[in-house]
Amino acid sequence: MRxxxxxxxxxxxxAMVRGLSEAGHDVTHAVDGAFGLLEAQKGGYDVYVxxxxxxxxxxxxxxxxxxxxxxxxPVLFLSALGEVEDRVTGLKAGADDYLVKPYAFAELIxxxxxxxxxxETGGVQTVLKVGDLEMNLIGRTVHRGTTEIDLQPRExxxxxxxxxxAGQSVTRTMLLEKVWEYHFDPQTNxxxxxxxxxxxxxxxxxxxxxxxxxxGAGYRLEA
Amino acid sequence: MRLPSLLRRTPFRLTLLFLALxxxxxxxxxxxxxxxxxxxxxxxxxxxxxxxxxALTAIHRTRGIDALNQALVExxxxxxxxxxxxxxxxxxxxxxxxxxxxxxxxxxxxxxSGEWNTFRLTSTDPDGRVEARRSIGVIMPLAGGDTLxxxxxxxxxxxxxxxxxxxxxxxxxxxxxxxxxxxxxISRRVERSMAGLNQVVQAVQEGDLKVRAPVRxxxxxxxxxxxxxxxxxxxxxxxxxxxxxxxDAIAHDLRSPLTRMRAKLEVALIDAEAGKIDGVDxxxxxxDEADHLLKTxxxxxxIARLQAGGAPDPKVMDAADLAADMAELxxxxxxxxxxxxxxxxxxxxxxxxxxxxxxxxxxNLIDNAIKYTPAGGAVKLxxxxxxxxxxxxxxxxxxxxxxxxxxxxxxxxxxxLDNSRTEPGSGLGLSLVTAVAEAHGGRVVLDEGPGAYxxxxxxxxxxxxxxxxxxxxx
Numbered sequence: 099m100r101x102x103x104x105x106x107x108x109x110x111x112x113a114m115v116r117g118l119s120e121a122g123h124d125v126t127h128a129v130d131g132a133f134g135l136l137e138a139q140k141g142g143y144d145v146y147v148x149x150x151x152x153x154x155x156x157x158x159x160x161x162x163x164x165x166x167x168x169x170x171x172p173v174l175f176l177s178a179l180g181e182v183e184d185r186v187t188g189l190k191a192g193a194d195d196y197l198v199k200p201y202a203f204a205e206l207i208x209x210x211x212x213x214x215x216x217x218e219t220g221g222v223q224t225v226l227k228v229g230d231l232e233m234n235l236i237g238r239t240v241h242r243g244t245t246e247i248d249l250q251p252r253e254x255x256x257x258x259x260x261x262x263x264a265g266q267s268v269t270r271t272m273l274l275e276k277v278w279e280y281h282f283d284p285q286t287n288x289x290x291x292x293x294x295x296x297x298x299x300x301x302x303x304x305x306x307x308x309x310x311x312x313x314g315a316g317y318r319l320e321a
Numbered sequence: 322m323r324l325p326s327l328l329r330r331t332p333f334r335l336t337l338l339f340l341a342l343x344x345x346x347x348x349x350x351x352x353x354x355x356x357x358x359x360x361x362x363x364x365x366x367x368x369x370x371x372x373x374x375x376a377l378t379a380i381h382r383t384r385g386i387d388a389l390n391q392a393l394v395e396x397x398x399x400x401x402x403x404x405x406x407x408x409x410x411x412x413x414x415x416x417x418x419x420x421x422x423x424x425x426x427x428x429x430x431x432x433x434s435g436e437w438n439t440f441r442l443t444s445t446d447p448d449g450r451v452e453a454r455r456s457i458g459v460i461m462p463l464a465g466g467d468t469l470x471x472x473x474x475x476x477x478x479x480x481x482x483x484x485x486x487x488x489x490x491x492x493x494x495x496x497x498x499x500x501x502x503x504x505x506x507i508s509r510r511v512e513r514s515m516a517g518l519n520q521v522v523q524a525v526q527e528g529d530l531k532v533r534a535p536v537r538x539x540x541x542x543x544x545x546x547x548x549x550x551x552x553x554x555x556x557x558x559x560x561x562x563x564x565x566x567x568x569d570a571i572a573h574d575l576r577s578p579l580t581r582m583r584a585k586l587e588v589a590l591i592d593a594e595a596g597k598i599d600g601v602d603x604x605x606x607x608x609d610e611a612d613h614l615l616k617t618x619x620x621x622x623x624i625a626r627l628q629a630g631g632a633p634d635p636k637v638m639d640a641a642d643l644a645a646d647m648a649e650l651x652x653x654x655x656x657x658x659x660x661x662x663x664x665x666x667x668x669x670x671x672x673x674x675x676x677x678x679x680x681x682x683x684x685n686l687i688d689n690a691i692k693y694t695p696a697g698g699a700v701k702l703x704x705x706x707x708x709x710x711x712x713x714x715x716x717x718x719x720x721x722x723x724x725x726x727x728x729x730x731x732x733x734x735x736x737x738l739d740n741s742r743t744e745p746g747s748g749l750g751l752s753l754v755t756a757v758a759e760a761h762g763g764r765v766v767l768d769e770g771p772g773a774y775x776x777x778x779x780x781x782x783x784x785x786x787x788x789x790x791x792x793x794x795x
Binding site: 186200202252278280281282285287288291292 | 650
């Protein structure tokens, strides 16, 4: 996918461009908000990755301008500080997700891909299908093949998120933020325990494990 | 240079200004009194002279020059305040108590019907002293060529006026002297008080925040200023010392994890060189350590910010929802460790707070409890309203607990008790909980747990007590 990286720190930008390119993406770099805006106007991007602090036009200004122009391309906001206010300002300006520097590449890539995917799967779905796993969002039922799987409400939400991002890596932080809707450091592997419970329900007794652990990143649901 | 510097002082300048105003006003009053008295006295004398002149001309008119002469002689002998002189048509003196006409008729100013003038009457007393006294008089030409002069010595009035003037000048001089002295005194006093304040300001400029202005408890405005200055300095000193303390603490806090990271990297390097691990593993270790350090750094920063600025972006929220979510999140992790996890959450516990920070605080408490409770133990999360109305989260475990004498210490940064060193952790968990509690106007209370629990105990109960949301906010 095509990604526009708007970042004034040359080293951070180089690393980001390299990391995203190696993950198979087509990356363009703009050195500040003003150039970012010019580049965004050319169109054709799937995701904008925008730094908050920049000379001339900063991230908030750029995202606001982009949104005013009717451009709905997903925006991942980057900031050096994990301040609550910063997150709120970023999201208010029109950003879709927020990442605190310094971050792990796996986290950046997972979030960028999740944003791009969310765009593709627009529209209301009532049934999610990944391989032989099927989730009915109306009846709140899950089947793998012909076997009905009984899930707790939170497990259902967790699986729904994984199915919506099937084939992509999702990190533990993303799961805590998107499924539990909390922003804090849980200190231990609480998410892993929830995943392993879900895994035992959807994979146990089947030939192939769908819910896979991605080393250094998180998890991935494979068809 | 004493006077010029004194002249620059505001109180002294004000004194001088008021003194000048007073002198001008007093001078104006004095001048008015002087002129009013003078003209009043002169007017009275002139009226007297006029009456006398009227009587004499009437005598002359009705009974002739001889009768007038007779009357003048009588009056001169009898004595009185008046001056008389009658001259014949040839200008020779006929009678009177003056040796010559005091002024020429032609020089006299014409006023009303008569010829008025003021003059100085010169007389020589027996001692030979010449005295010139102010007088007024009128010259009246009479039918038949004679000329009559009637006047009055008004030297007494002049003496009175000059005494009055002297007295007033004296009073004014005294006022000026007293005013000047008062001005000097006030100015000195103010200067002394100001000098104290100035010294304080100067010392603060030079970086000494310990100085305080002298306060005399007189309740005047300078005292108020001094007290205000002292209060300001107290706050300034407190915030400076808290900043310095935070800076020191951060520097100190980061030294140990940095040292640890360096040591681990060195070991990794030696191991990699020796071929025990490969370069990728060594980099993996380095990355893990860097992440750990960043986490520590973020926590230290969060604590410093909470301590400096309180809880950011507080919102009214239900403490019960947070407790239920945290219980749901942590329950599987506890059960994986064979710990019986239970939650007891009352409904509708409204507080005003920052949800991410409160979640972090609860996570730290629950994580600690699970970490230090051996398998087979129990952890309980409670959220309830205290009888005081405060909202209390508490996490109770059946671990080894914290001895009473250590309870104050464990909430400090990086304090880890000896028996906890085998568990991973930064030693910042409880410090953050305390910072979160205090930023919300609450507190953290450490207590003994439920007592012996099988082979374990006595356990630990950590309570996070928060003020309820004010009624108006809900």
